[in-house]
Amino acid sequence: MEYVTPEGLRTDGRRPRELRKLGCQLGTLESADGSATCEMGFTKVLAAVFGPRDTAGKLHPDRAVVRCQVATAPFSAGERRRRGKRGPLATEQAATIRETLAENIHLELLPRTQIDLYFHVLQADGGILSTCLNAGMLALADAGIPLKDLVGSCTVGYLESTPLLDLNYIEESGGGPLLPMAYQPNMDKILMLQMDKGKLPVETFEVLATLATEGCRAVTGQIRQSLMNHTKQLAVARGSV
Amino acid sequence: MSLGASQVLGPGDPVLELPESGEVRIGSGVRLQDGCMAASKAGRLQRTNRGKLWIKGRQKKYIPRVDDAVVGIVRDRLPENFIVDINGPFNADLPLLAFENVTRRNIPALKAGDLVYARVTAADRDLHPVLACTNALGKAAGMGPLSGGMTFSVSSATVASLLAVPPHPALAALGAAFKFEVVVGVNGLCWVDADKLATCVLVANCIRNCEDLGAEEAGAVTKRIVQAMAG
Amino acid sequence: MISAGERAYITQCVEGGLRGDGRGCLDHRVTRLDVGTIPQANGSARVQLGGTDVMVGVKVEIGAPLAFRPDSGRVEFNVDFSPCGSPDFEGKEGEVLGADLANALARSVVVGPDGKAGGLDLATLSILPGNSCWVIFVDALILNNDGSLLDAVTMAMRGALAEIRIPHVEITKGDSAEVPEFEIDNEKSSKLDAGAVPIIVTVAKIGRRYLVDLTSEEELCSDFSLHIAVNAEGRVCGVTKKGSTPVHASVMQEMLELAQRIGPKVIESLDAYIVDVLGE
Numbered sequence: 001m002e003y004v005t006p007e008g009l010r011t012d013g014r015r016p017r018e019l020r021k022l023g024c025q026l027g028t029l030e031s032a033d034g035s036a037t038c039e040m041g042f043t044k045v046l047a048a049v050f051g052p053r054d055t056a057g058k059l060h061p062d063r064a065v066v067r068c069q070v071a072t073a074p075f076s077a078g079e080r081r082r083r084g085k086r087g088p089l090a091t092e093q094a095a096t097i098r099e100t101l102a103e104n105i106h107l108e109l110l111p112r113t114q115i116d117l118y119f120h121v122l123q124a125d126g127g128i129l130s131t132c133l134n135a136g137m138l139a140l141a142d143a144g145i146p147l148k149d150l151v152g153s154c155t156v157g158y159l160e161s162t163p164l165l166d167l168n169y170i171e172e173s174g175g176g177p178l179l180p181m182a183y184q185p186n187m188d189k190i191l192m193l194q195m196d197k198g199k200l201p202v203e204t205f206e207v208l209a210t211l212a213t214e215g216c217r218a219v220t221g222q223i224r225q226s227l228m229n230h231t232k233q234l235a236v237a238r239g240s241v
Numbered sequence: 242m243s244l245g246a247s248q249v250l251g252p253g254d255p256v257l258e259l260p261e262s263g264e265v266r267i268g269s270g271v272r273l274q275d276g277c278m279a280a281s282k283a284g285r286l287q288r289t290n291r292g293k294l295w296i297k298g299r300q301k302k303y304i305p306r307v308d309d310a311v312v313g314i315v316r317d318r319l320p321e322n323f324i325v326d327i328n329g330p331f332n333a334d335l336p337l338l339a340f341e342n343v344t345r346r347n348i349p350a351l352k353a354g355d356l357v358y359a360r361v362t363a364a365d366r367d368l369h370p371v372l373a374c375t376n377a378l379g380k381a382a383g384m385g386p387l388s389g390g391m392t393f394s395v396s397s398a399t400v401a402s403l404l405a406v407p408p409h410p411a412l413a414a415l416g417a418a419f420k421f422e423v424v425v426g427v428n429g430l431c432w433v434d435a436d437k438l439a440t441c442v443l444v445a446n447c448i449r450n451c452e453d454l455g456a457e458e459a460g461a462v463t464k465r466i467v468q469a470m471a472g
Numbered sequence: 473m474i475s476a477g478e479r480a481y482i483t484q485c486v487e488g489g490l491r492g493d494g495r496g497c498l499d500h501r502v503t504r505l506d507v508g509t510i511p512q513a514n515g516s517a518r519v520q521l522g523g524t525d526v527m528v529g530v531k532v533e534i535g536a537p538l539a540f541r542p543d544s545g546r547v548e549f550n551v552d553f554s555p556c557g558s559p560d561f562e563g564k565e566g567e568v569l570g571a572d573l574a575n576a577l578a579r580s581v582v583v584g585p586d587g588k589a590g591g592l593d594l595a596t597l598s599i600l601p602g603n604s605c606w607v608i609f610v611d612a613l614i615l616n617n618d619g620s621l622l623d624a625v626t627m628a629m630r631g632a633l634a635e636i637r638i639p640h641v642e643i644t645k646g647d648s649a650e651v652p653e654f655e656i657d658n659e660k661s662s663k664l665d666a667g668a669v670p671i672i673v674t675v676a677k678i679g680r681r682y683l684v685d686l687t688s689e690e691e692l693c694s695d696f697s698l699h700i701a702v703n704a705e706g707r708v709c710g711v712t713k714k715g716s717t718p719v720h721a722s723v724m725q726e727m728l729e730l731a732q733r734i735g736p737k738v739i740e741s742l743d744a745y746i747v748d749v750l751g752e
Binding site for chain 1: 253279281
């Protein structure tokens with residue numbers, strides 16, 4: 001299996017440092033307090049936010065409690081599978097998503113409330129964690145929940161000695177290391193960085209981290225654009241121009 | 242660096258750098274972060290007459306503020322107060338005696354699902370909001386239980402335009418043709434009543450249209466609908 | 473949960489032939505259909521019927537036929553309530569509700585006692601009788617529930633099935649071999665003949681009026697409803713009764729006749745739109 005041809009093209013015709021097409025829509029669900037759909041290439045995730053709300057569950061006196069659940073549609077993968085909502089991978093991803101996005105919320109402004117984040121993976125082609133984070137960020141913005149900054153996420157990897165940006169499913173299955181990263185552009189801070197599956201020399205790691213940061217900057221730029229376009233549309237509709 | 246009013250911002254965007262000294266007034270949607278004023282939500286930057294900067298964005302949940310007039314749905318009754326859902330993060334408390342000319346003997350018989358029009362008297366971040374069906378002078382001033390009619394929801398942005406003075410063109414067009422009573426709660430919940438149910442349905446739908454159309458356009462559409470109905 | 477005041481309001485409106493959003497009793501809400509929302513599935517569609525929002529993804533894979541129907545293909549239904557629709561759908565609740573809907577779909581849309589499906593000729597999906605056949609997985613996702621879920625799901629299913637192409641299969645190693653081998657040709661695929669698949673029209677009674685396409689509030693005000701599967705020719709393919717109120721046979725008859733009149737019209741407008749979108 002050749003992941004990068006001698007001419008420098010990947011399995012889907014991209015260059016190694018090229019992002020897939022990113023698509024964002026806000027307000028896609030009627031009953032959620034905030035919602036968004038995010039597509040990175042063929043990976044498509046729907047995110048919904050309910051809250052801040054008061055519940056019978058465990059609440060914290062000084063800040064909001066954030067809960068997160070990730071579900072996967074049976075038709076999302078190449079092979080149709082009825083994966084339960086509670087598979088080990090889903091639980092771990094949900095925990096990472098929850099911690100990352102919660103860190104970006106002004107939780108102290110919403111004491112004794114609960115914010116529920118729900119994700120549904122409609123199509124899976126690599127980069128699920130990143131797509132969830134991007135969709136979740138937009139859904140939170142759509143809900144008007146006070147946020148510290150934007151968050152953009154992308155995943156980088158390393159195959160055949162080449163750093164790759166935004167891996168698809170085939171590339172993720174290639175056995176190389178995966179580094180998902182989440183980034184806050186205005187504060188210029190890395191919010192989340194993980195490394196799965198593999199060992200890397202430190203220099204290579206630094207190269208990948210730099211590539212991930214650039215990728216995330218590009219992603220946040222596009223997310224911001226989508227958010228601004230959506231907000232402007234609403235403002236125009238309100239009669240204030 | 243300061244920004245002109247009505248610029249669209251996203252979370253984390255800088256709004257204003259803190260000056261060396263002096264006073265800066267900020268409102269909802271703007272927070273102090275790392276020595277700089279930053280937006281905490283997406284929306285348009287606004288500046289009040291007194292120079293307060295805040296962000297106007299659209300959101301579904303209602304954040305209560307004192308003196309807002311809201312329409313709420315009664316959920317439960319406790320020994321000292323009713324519990325009212327006002328579409329905010331918390332349910333509100335409406336004391337049993339917070340009505341005009343009421344004593345322990347004639348407390349309004351509100352049940353779960355009934356509607357009330359009330360004023361927010363306390364809205365602390367750490368407490369449940371408190372309502373009252375009286376104004377500061379203890380008079381009802383139109384507030385209290387709402388019976389009959391139908392309810393519908395609009396977003397907070399639409400509420401602002403509906404409550405504006407001069408009256409919204411759509412409301413004016415409807416008022417010229419039909420007799421009805423409408424209450425627009427700042428929390429987005431509205432109530433309409435009329436002699437004929439068909440009128441209620443018409444008014445509710447025309448107001449709901451205002452969600453997606455600007456004021457002028459909504460007024461024009463409403464006029465056309467009203468003419469079609471009358472003809 | 474609905475208050476007495478709201479119930480009274482809805483019932484009174486309906487008495488006068490009017491509904492909360494200005495519709496007549498037999499009018500559908502504004503319907504939005506998007507076909508091909510999930511390119512990686514073999515067929516997909518999303519339907520927004522007023523506030524009800526459902527997505528259907530269809531995947532076609534090779535599997536084993538049922539023991540008592542060795543020379544037919546299979547269709548399997550699954551309905552999930554996405555937690556994105558409401559916190560109430562988290563966990564087991566969503567699965568239980570989904571199972572009921574999946575059963576109603578299977579009953580109405582698939583196999584009759586004579587082996588002929590409610591619309592799909594499953595015999596054409598057989599590959600090697602007794603061994604392999606095409607299995608069509610219909611997975612529905614409920615993104616928001618504002619009533620008439622089965623109606624919305626079957627509409628979306630119609631859109632999704634219209635996209636399906638069944639690849640051509642060549643058996644390279646047949647009955648003589650232990651494990652048969654196939655050659656699957658995606659280029660030489662044929663459209664699935666799903667024109668006769670029914671849609672479900674839910675008819676309910678409030679007071680003395682019959683209603684179609686109820687919102688979830690209206691559903692709480694009705695004594696009972698019938699989920700009637702009707703095909704393009706107006707024939708009834710299946711009926712499921714919801715609600716425990718006993719019903720007079722003549723009432724059921726009237727509701728069936730209503731569905732038989734309305735169903736074909738809905739199918740016609742769906743098909744016209746689908747043909748437009750898929751360009752065939």
